[in-house]
Amino acid sequence: MASINYPLENTGVGQRTEHSVLQILYRWIATTDHKKLGLMYIICMLLYFVISGLMAVAIRIQLAIPNNHFVSPQTFNQLFTMHGTTMVFLVGMPMVAGLGNYVVPLMIGARDMAFPRLNAFGFWAFFFGGILLYSSYAFGSVPDVGWFGYAPLTSKTFSPGASTDFWVLGVLVAGFGTIASAINVVATTVSMRCPGMTLRRMPMFVWVMLIDALLILLIFPPLAAAQSMLMIDRLAGANFFNANAGGNVLLWQHIFWIFGHPEVYVLIFPIFAIMSEVVPVFSRKPIFGKPAMVAAIVMIFFIGSGVWAHHMFTVGLSSLSNTFFATATMLVGIPTGIKIFNWTATMYGGKIRFATPMLFACGFLFQFLVAGLTGIMLATAPFDWQLHHTYFVVGHFHFTLIGGLVFGLFAGIYYWYPKATGKMFSETIGRLHFWIFMIGFNVTFIPMHFAGFLGMPRRVYTYLPGHGLETWNLISTWGVAIQIVGILLFVVNVIWGLWKGPKAGDDPWDAWTLEWATTSPPPEYNFEKIPVVRSGRPLWDLKHPEDPDWKFE
Amino acid sequence: MSIARDWHLPDRGTIGILSLIFTESILFLMFVVAYIVYSGQSKTGPFPNDVLSIPILATICLLSSSLTIVLAENSLKKGNLANFKLWWIATIALGLEFLMATAAEWRHLINDEHLTITTNLFGTTYYSLVGLHATHVIVGMIFLIIVLLATLFGRNIVRQERRVKFLSWYWHFVDTVWVVVFTVVYVIGR
Numbered sequence: 001m002a003s004i005n006y007p008l009e010n011t012g013v014g015q016r017t018e019h020s021v022l023q024i025l026y027r028w029i030a031t032t033d034h035k036k037l038g039l040m041y042i043i044c045m046l047l048y049f050v051i052s053g054l055m056a057v058a059i060r061i062q063l064a065i066p067n068n069h070f071v072s073p074q075t076f077n078q079l080f081t082m083h084g085t086t087m088v089f090l091v092g093m094p095m096v097a098g099l100g101n102y103v104v105p106l107m108i109g110a111r112d113m114a115f116p117r118l119n120a121f122g123f124w125a126f127f128f129g130g131i132l133l134y135s136s137y138a139f140g141s142v143p144d145v146g147w148f149g150y151a152p153l154t155s156k157t158f159s160p161g162a163s164t165d166f167w168v169l170g171v172l173v174a175g176f177g178t179i180a181s182a183i184n185v186v187a188t189t190v191s192m193r194c195p196g197m198t199l200r201r202m203p204m205f206v207w208v209m210l211i212d213a214l215l216i217l218l219i220f221p222p223l224a225a226a227q228s229m230l231m232i233d234r235l236a237g238a239n240f241f242n243a244n245a246g247g248n249v250l251l252w253q254h255i256f257w258i259f260g261h262p263e264v265y266v267l268i269f270p271i272f273a274i275m276s277e278v279v280p281v282f283s284r285k286p287i288f289g290k291p292a293m294v295a296a297i298v299m300i301f302f303i304g305s306g307v308w309a310h311h312m313f314t315v316g317l318s319s320l321s322n323t324f325f326a327t328a329t330m331l332v333g334i335p336t337g338i339k340i341f342n343w344t345a346t347m348y349g350g351k352i353r354f355a356t357p358m359l360f361a362c363g364f365l366f367q368f369l370v371a372g373l374t375g376i377m378l379a380t381a382p383f384d385w386q387l388h389h390t391y392f393v394v395g396h397f398h399f400t401l402i403g404g405l406v407f408g409l410f411a412g413i414y415y416w417y418p419k420a421t422g423k424m425f426s427e428t429i430g431r432l433h434f435w436i437f438m439i440g441f442n443v444t445f446i447p448m449h450f451a452g453f454l455g456m457p458r459r460v461y462t463y464l465p466g467h468g469l470e471t472w473n474l475i476s477t478w479g480v481a482i483q484i485v486g487i488l489l490f491v492v493n494v495i496w497g498l499w500k501g502p503k504a505g506d507d508p509w510d511a512w513t514l515e516w517a518t519t520s521p522p523p524e525y526n527f528e529k530i531p532v533v534r535s536g537r538p539l540w541d542l543k544h545p546e547d548p549d550w551k552f553e
Numbered sequence: 554m555s556i557a558r559d560w561h562l563p564d565r566g567t568i569g570i571l572s573l574i575f576t577e578s579i580l581f582l583m584f585v586v587a588y589i590v591y592s593g594q595s596k597t598g599p600f601p602n603d604v605l606s607i608p609i610l611a612t613i614c615l616l617s618s619s620l621t622i623v624l625a626e627n628s629l630k631k632g633n634l635a636n637f638k639l640w641w642i643a644t645i646a647l648g649l650e651f652l653m654a655t656a657a658e659w660r661h662l663i664n665d666e667h668l669t670i671t672t673n674l675f676g677t678t679y680y681s682l683v684g685l686h687a688t689h690v691i692v693g694m695i696f697l698i699i700v701l702l703a704t705l706f707g708r709n710i711v712r713q714e715r716r717v718k719f720l721s722w723y724w725h726f727v728d729t730v731w732v733v734v735f736t737v738v739y740v741i742g743r
Contacts, residue, residue, distance in 0.1 A: 114565035183572040191565035195557040217576040225583035232681060237671040240587065240681075246594045246674050255583055532556050 032116035033524055037123045038102030039420060042413075044127065045094040052086035053487065055079045057480055060444075064477035066465040073461040077144035080459055082133075084147030085167065087401070089174050090130045092267040095409060096216075097122065097181040099270045100209045103416065104185060106515035106522060107203050109194025109531045109538075114187035118180050125177030133170025136163060143167035146459065148260060149230070151241035151252035156234055165234060172227045175220050182216035185209055194514070196533040201553075203513050203536070204276035204287055204294070211297050212269035215262055218305060223259035226252060250315060257308035265304045268400065271408030272297065272339060275361055278411050279343045281511045282358035283350030286537065286549075288342045296335035296342075303332050313384045322381040329379035336372055340365065355509075356430030360411035363438050367403025371396060374449065389459075392452025398445045407441075410434075410490070417497065418504030422520040425497035429489055437486025444479030447472040512537035570719040574726045577689075581730050584685055585737055588678040592742045595673040601743045604666040611654035612735055615690070618647035619728045622721045629714055638704055644724070645697050648690060655687050679738065686734050689727045696720050 028036060059079050062070045071079065105113055113119045136142045141163040145154050154164050189210040193202065229240040230252070239245035241252050280287045287293065309317060309325040317325075343365060352358065374396040378384050387393060410433075418424055448456075451472040456463060463469050507516040517539050518527055535541055535549035592601070625640030659680075662668045670680040700717060704710045710717065 115569060118569075179576055183569055183576070186572045187565045187568040190568045191562045193562060195560035217572055218579060221576050221580035222583050225580055225587075229587065229681070232670065232677070238677040238681070239671070239674050240677055245677075246591070246596045247677075248590070248594075251587060251590060255587075258583075530557075534556070 032112070032120045034101045034105050034113045034116065034119060035420070035522060035524075035526075037119055038098045038100075040123055041094040041098030041101060041126070044130070045091050045098060048086050048090040048094070048130065050487075052083050052091060055083040055086070057484070059083065060477040060480045062462070063473050065474065066463050066470060068462055074144065076461045077146075077459075078142040081143045081146050081167070085133065085143065085171065088147060088263065088267070089171055090126075090133070092401075092405070093174065093178050094126055096212060096266060096270050097126065097178065099273070099412060100181065100185045100213065102420065103515060104188055104206055104209055105192065106419075106518070106526055107206050107513050108189065108192060108197055109514045109527060109533065110188065110192040111525050111527065111530070113184045114192055115184050119184050122177040122180035122184065125180065126174045127177075129170050129172070129174025129177060132173055133166060136166035136170075139166070141166065148256055149252075150256075151230070151249040152243060154230055154234070154252075155241060156237075165231070168227050168231045168234070172224060172231070175223050175227070178216055179220050179224075182213040182220070185213035186217070189213075194527075194530050194533060197538075201533060201536045201538075204290060205273040205513070207294050208269050208273035208276065208297050211301050212266055212273070215266050215269070215301055215305075219259045219262040219266065222255050223263075226255040226259065229255075250312075253312050253315065254308070257311045258305075261308040261311060262305050264397075264400065265300055268405055268408075269297070269300075271364065271405050271412070274408050274412035274415065275339075275343055275364060277511075277513065278357045278361045278415050279346050281415075281509050282353045282355060282361070283347045284353075285346055285350040288345035288348075289338075290536070292338055293342050296338040299335035300332060303328060303335070307332060310379055310381075310384070313381045314388045326379050326381045330376060333372060333376055340369060340372075355414075356425070356427060356434060357411045357415040357509075359431065359434040360407050360414065363434065364404055364407040364411065367399055367407060367441070371399035371404055374399065387452055389457055390452035391448040391456040391458055394458050395445050395448030395452060398448070402441055402445065407438075410437075415509070416515075417494070418508045419515055419520045419522070421498055421501075422504055423497045423501035424504045424508060425493045425501055429493040429496065433486050433489040433493060436489060437483060440479050440482030440484075440486050442479070443482055444476050447475045447479075451476070507539070512540045514538055517542065564715070566715060566719055570722055574722065577726065578730075581682075581685065581733070584678075584682045585733060588682050588737055588742065591674040591678045595675045597673050599666050599668050599672070599675070601675055601679070601738070604662060604668060605739060605743055607739050608654055608658060608735075611651045611658075612731070614647045614654070615651040615728055615731050618644045618651070619725050621647060622724050626714075626717060626721050629711060629717060632711060634704070634711070637710070638701075641697070641701055641704070645694065645701060648694050648697065652687065652690060652694070655683065682734060683738065686727070686730055689730070693720075693724050693727050697724070 028040065031037065058071055059076070062068055062076055062079075064070075101113065101119065105111070133143075139162060141161045143149075143163045143166055145159055145164055145167065149164065149167060152158060189202070189206055199207075229238075232238040233240050233242065239247045241247050241249050243249060276287055276293060307325055307329045309321060310329045313322055313325075343361075354362075374392070378387065378393065378396060414425065414430060451469055454468050454472070456469050456473070463473075504520050506518065506520055508520075509516070514527075514531055514533070515522070517531065531538065533541075535553050537549045541548040541550060621640045621643040625637050625644060628634075628636035628640060668676045668679075670676050697720070700710065700713075700720065703713075
């Protein structure tokens with residue numbers, strides 16, 4: 001180790017300087033650099049997040065009071081379809097790819113991903129898939145079949161025109177990009193790790209992203225198969241989901257949820273990955289029980305792939321299947337519990353710094369726990385019969401996807417913002433963002449559980465007064481207004497940081513993984529000398545040569 | 554710095570092609586499952602029993618092309634470029650024969666038996682599954698031909714031995730899938 005000192009030398013040789021706007025634009029469009037592609041994913045993700053969020057705002061205004069006519073019923077169907085589809089495929093998936101792209105090679109001490117050009121292909125497939133989906137607005141036929149597009153609603157008979165075709169093609173093309181980027185992450189983590197980084201020493205973040213990429217390889221082909229079958233049905237007149245010819249519409253539900261359920265793990269794994277970096281660094285302790293954490297994520301991979309029919313309890317499967325899928329679903333609670341327990345145990349006895357990323361990480365812990373508990377409730381088949389397709393389900397999955405995913409994502413964005421930009425955001429605005437967004441989120445989504453209990457169905461245009469739904473709906477809508485303030489603060493913070501933020505330095509959080517060893521932002525080649533690691537916390541070893549981790553491993 | 558010197562990880566190409574084969578297998582699995590679920594469910598004819606005949610020649614061609622591509626690879630490893638070209642062209646010819654047999658079968662089914670993708674569930678699942686496989690054969694053929702052209706135009710293919718190996722793995726995968734498709738469509742499904 002003698003030849004590597006901290007901080008790593010970086011002479012800046014080979015750094016390009018760009019002059020004209022066109023040159024800069026060209027460098028970004030033609031790039032195969034994992035950091036540029038990662039940032040492009042994240043920027044697109046944030047744009048779609050705002051668009052899709054505005055759709056949710058319109059939905060909430062429509063539902064604020066009974067018998068409202070803020071939007072037309074047709075528009076309402078388009079809104080919830082595009083909101084769901086965008087959030088899953090154009091916000092969630094670029095988040096997975098963006099984080100994987102930006103962080104993984106830096107963390108494993110590599111200069112780029114394994115296949116840089118394939119990486120660029122993945123991004124552009126995602127990009128044009130999104131454009132394809134949204135070009136439906138230009139053609140005036142916007143998808144309105146819901147984000148899981150149940151057959152036979154999607155058939156030519158019930159969904160004439162091109163709207164569903166836009167949905168099928170957009171999702172399909174974006175899905176190819178996802179598969180490309182997943183192959184890249186697997187090859188990168190397996191083949192590109194710097195000398196000394198054994199699987200045991202690989203950071204938890206990289207471990208989780210590896211399992212996440214394998215899960216994508218497992219479940220995106222079923223999505224492609226389902227969408228291809230639907231496309232063949234619609235464009236070539238085939239009979240996959242045509243009941244008149246003997247086709248079974250349940251086949252769609254099965255194949256779609258074989259993709260669709262593990263998909264929620266694909267989306268939440270990167271957040272688990274972020275948590276496993278943010279919590280230890282801000283608790284000043286190594287992560288508690290790393291092997292158990294890896295085992296837990298692998299368990300979720302396997303169990304989570306066999307629980308899809310819990311989305312189908314109400315279609316009338318046999319009691320045996322219902323029992324199997326209910327039990328399997330509850331089993332997922334065990335590894336997830338291990339993870340929550342280990343993050344808490346990491347914090348226990350630590351010297352916790354409640355900086356903005358840590359605040360969001362704590363918010364994640366509490367809210368994701370609630371989401372898990374309502375998940376266990378819904379896993380009980382008879383309970384699900386009562387509440388299926390109500391706002392209770394909407395409340396449940398928004399707790400996982402906003403209370404869990406978005407909060408964890410903000411933790412990650414704030415954590416790596418100094419690395420990617422070289423600037424520090426405002427801690428004050430960050431804290432304000434956390435508290436206001438946290439309050440707004442809970443005010444919006446806690447009432448949905450109660451509205452659901454009272455029988456408020458999801459995806460209905462409006463509801464009648466006098467069923468006790470008015471108050472809950474109105475509170476939900478007001479909560480959205482608070483959330484908007486939170487999101488605006490985030491935007492202000494990002495812009496303020498870029499514009500006026502103080503220099504961040506290489507390692508503002510005093511962290512232990514390799515991305516903090518290089519400059520902020522990292523040079524195009526990441527590391528001038530490929531680092532050599534001897535423990536799971538290579539940067540700790542470099543900073544504390546008198547007390548290195550490898551002595552104790 | 555012995556850590557750096559003794560550091561060996563698997564070839565990224567190997568991992569990449571294995572990942573691709575894994576994910577493609579799942580895609581085929583879905584279409585195979587759809588075929589099995591819908592076999593015998595067609596409400597109107599023609600039924601597989603009446604119109605399908607076992608494509609023995611095509612199967613022999615495709616399976617033996619796996620052998621010729623291995624022979625080609627071995628020749629390349631030994632640096633015997635003439636033999637490499639020979640076996641490579643043989644592989645392409647066998648693949649072409651398979652595709653032509655499929656085309657003839659489809660033509661027979663469409664023109665004589667009046668079975669199209671819209672006719673019934675059998676038509677829907679048959680053309681999708683066999684078509685998906687044929688598409689993969691065509692993609693494989695395109696890459697085989699690219700390698701052939703590169704060789705004929707004097708590119709140093711010996712240096713590309715690694716990539717040739719990955720292409721041959723893909724080709725083996727396509728052949729293996731055919732074994733499954735053959736079993737499901739022409740043996741069990743009939």
